[in-house]
Amino acid sequence: EKYYSVRMRAAKNGSHEQGGKHISGGEILSTFSDMRHAVNALLEKGLTHSRGKPDFMQIQFEAIDEPIKRVKPLQIESNEVESVEIGQALSWRLLEKAGIQEQIIEKAYKHMTECSGIRGALLIDVHSGERMDDRKEKGVRVSRMDWLNTNFEKWADYYNNPKNLRVKEALVLATKVSEHPATVAELCWSDDPEYITGYVASKKLGYQRITKLKEYGDERGCRIFFVDCLEDLKEYIHYLEKETILVQW
Ligand code: PML
Numbered sequence: 001e002k003y004y005s006v007r008m009r010a011a012k013n014g015s016h017e018q019g020g021k022h023i024s025g026g027e028i029l030s031t032f033s034d035m036r037h038a039v040n041a042l043l044e045k046g047l048t049h050s051r052g053k054p055d056f057m058q059i060q061f062e063a064i065d066e067p068i069k070r071v072k073p074l075q076i077e078s079n080e081v082e083s084v085e086i087g088q089a090l091s092w093r094l095l096e097k098a099g100i101q102e103q104i105i106e107k108a109y110k111h112m113t114e115c116s117g118i119r120g121a122l123l124i125d126v127h128s129g130e131r132m133d134d135r136k137e138k139g140v141r142v143s144r145m146d147w148l149n150t151n152f153e154k155w156a157d158y159y160n161n162p163k164n165l166r167v168k169e170a171l172v173l174a175t176k177v178s179e180h181p182a183t184v185a186e187l188c189w190s191d192d193p194e195y196i197t198g199y200v201a202s203k204k205l206g207y208q209r210i211t212k213l214k215e216y217g218d219e220r221g222c223r224i225f226f227v228d229c230l231e232d233l234k235e236y237i238h239y240l241e242k243e244t245i246l247v248q249w
Contacts, residue, residue, distance in 0.1 A: 001031055002031065002032065002063065002064075003029050003030065003031060003063075003064045003068060003244070003246075004029070004030050004031070004032065004035065004038075004061045004062060004063055004064060005027060005028075005029060005061065005062050005064055005143070005144055005244070006027065006028045006029075006030050006035070006038040006039060006042060006059070006060070006061040007025075007026070007027045007042075007058075007059070007060055007061070007062075007143075008024070008025060008026050008027075008042035008043070008045065008046050008057065008058065008059045009022070009024070009025040009046075009057070009058055010022075010023040010024045010025070010046035010047075010049070010054035010056065010057040010058075011023055011054055011055075011056040011057075012051075012052050012053065012054050012055055012056070013055065014055070014056060015056040015058075016056075018056075020055075020056055021051075021052075022051075022119060023046070023049050023051045023052055023053075023054045024045060024046045024049040024051065024054070025046075026042050026045050026046070026169070027143060027144070027145070027146065028041060028042060028146055029064070029068075029144075029145070029146035029148075029244070029246060030061070035061065038061075039059055039061075042059055043057075043059065045165070046059075050192060050194055051192065064144070064244050066242075066243065066244060067244075068244045068245070068246050069243065069244065069245050069246070070245075070246050070247075070248045071175055071176070071179050071245050071246070071247055071248070072175075072247070072248065072249065073147070073155065073171055073172075073175050073207075073247050073249055074171065074174055074175050074178060074201060074203075074206045074207040075206035075207065076159070076161055076171060076206065076207045076209065077206060077207070077208050077209065078209040078211065079208060079209060079210050079211065080211050081210060081211055081212050082212075083212060084196075084212045084213065084214060084215055086212070087198075087210045087211065087212040087213045088213060090210055091187060091198070091200050091210055091213060092105055094185075094200040094205055094208055095185055095187060095200055095226070097204075097205060098184055098185035098200070098202045098204060098205055098226070099126070099184055099185075100126055100184060100185060100226050101126075103129065104124070104126055104127075104128075104129040104226070106129075107124070107128075107129030107130070108122070108124045108129060108187075108224050108226070111124065111129075111130075111131050111224075112222050112224060118137050118138070118139045119137075119138060119139060119141065119191075120135060120138055120139025120140045120141040120142075120223070121139050121140045121141070121142065121177075121186075121223040121224065121225050121240075122139055122140075122223070122224045122225070123140060123225050123227050123233075123236075123237075124224055124225065124226050124227065125227060125228075125230070126184050126226045126227060126228045127228070132227060132230065132233055133233070133237065139223070140225075140237055140240055140241065141240075141241065142173050142176060142177060142240045142241065143240075143241050143242070144241070144242060144243060144244040144245065145172050145173065145175075145176045145244070145245040145246070145247070146172060146246060146247070147168060147171075147172050147246070147247035147248070148246070148248075151247075151248055151249055152168055152247075152249075154249065155249040158249075166190075166195070167209075170188065170199065170207075171207055171247075172245075172247050174186055174188070174199065174201035174207050175207075175245070175247050176240075176245040176247075177201070177225060177240065178201055178202055178203045179203070179245065180236065180239050180240075181229075182227050182228055182229055182230055182236055183202070183203075183225055183226070183227060183228075184202065184226040184227065184228045185200060185201065185202040185205070185225075185226045186199075186200065186201045186202065186223070186224065186225050186226070187199075187200050187222060187223070187224045187226075188200075188201075188221075188222060188223045188224070189213040189214050189221060189222050190221050191219055191220060191221025192219075192221070193216065193217050193218060193219045194216065196211070196212050196213060196214050196215070196216060196218075197209055197210065197211050197212070197213065198210055198213035198214070198222070
């Protein structure tokens with residue numbers, strides 16, 4: 001069956017290009033007959049974001065002509081921590097467990113704080129700790145991925161996992177990213193000041209949620225991909241941005 005990538009982005013004080021503030025974004029993979037539903041769900045999402053009322057929104061769809069790969073979701077685990085310090089320490093331990101050296105993690109954090117306000121992901125070389133992408137403050141935005149709701153809800157019911165959209169979207173992204181053999185691990189927390197849970201993910205570790213990775217009120221988010229053996233950076237970025245993944249339990 002033919003699928004379409006349906007995408008939304010919303011901003012305040014002008015469009016993203018005009019320097020407006022990003023409010024919300026999203027993507028759904030939809031069949032043609034489900035298009036109204038997909039567009040409405042994205043419209044609703046963009047209209048009701050905690051970051052405020054947008055004055056700019058764009059919704060578009062585009063047919064996907066390439067084959068769609070189906071991937072099983074990463075295993076999910078929640079680590080309850082008492083404080084941000086303990087949460088951060090745990091994230092370091094998990095990254096080390098994934099095979100990343102401490103000094104590389106430290107360098108990655110430096111890159112991240114230098115580019116605060118970045119919306120996409122930073123690609124960090126696990127050998128040098130240097131940033132690999134040349135996307136500056138934009139970063140790399142992973143796209144073309146989804147998980148059909150019926151299948152997602154079955155999975156959530158079965159494991160008694162959280163059913164909210166934020167977790168679903170983050171898990172879909174982490175699953176896609178970890179599926180590429182060059183990805184060693186991912187570290188992420190939200191730029192939403194009201195949301196402090198983040199995660200470390202990798203094929204080996206699964207999706208390890210950590211309940212406190214930053215303080216409330218902090219608008220700085222983070223998304224770092226630690227990458228190994230990159231002969232072809234273009235191919236890797238193409239995979240992240242353009243190849244279509246459907247998560248299926
Ligand atoms: C979760 O609770 O598992 C989601 C954590 C990451 C959220 C990232 C985001 O909001 O953009």
